[in-house]
Amino acid sequence: MKSAPRYLREPQVLARVPFSKPTLHRLVREKQFPRPVKIGPRAVAWLADEIDAWDEKIRAERDAQTEAA
Numbered sequence: 001m002k003s004a005p006r007y008l009r010e011p012q013v014l015a016r017v018p019f020s021k022p023t024l025h026r027l028v029r030e031k032q033f034p035r036p037v038k039i040g041p042r043a044v045a046w047l048a049d050e051i052d053a054w055d056e057k058i059r060a061e062r063d064a065q066t067e068a069a
Contacts, residue, residue: 005047005049006047006048006049007037007039007045007046007047007048008045008047008048009043010024010036010044010045010046010050013046013051015031016055017050017051019058033054034046034047034050034051034053034054040043063066
């Protein structure tokens, strides 16, 4: 049985990433960070699994650069 997706609101996302709110939105616009999903008429949230995958991706890129040096 698949578990329900976990949603993170903006303050929760900002607590997990090393950048500011304007940078978060710029990275989303530039497609360098997962896009939020609409969860209500005036509310959005990010899928926790997508944030985790993004984190793993940037760590893997860092490790690949370290190994290449």
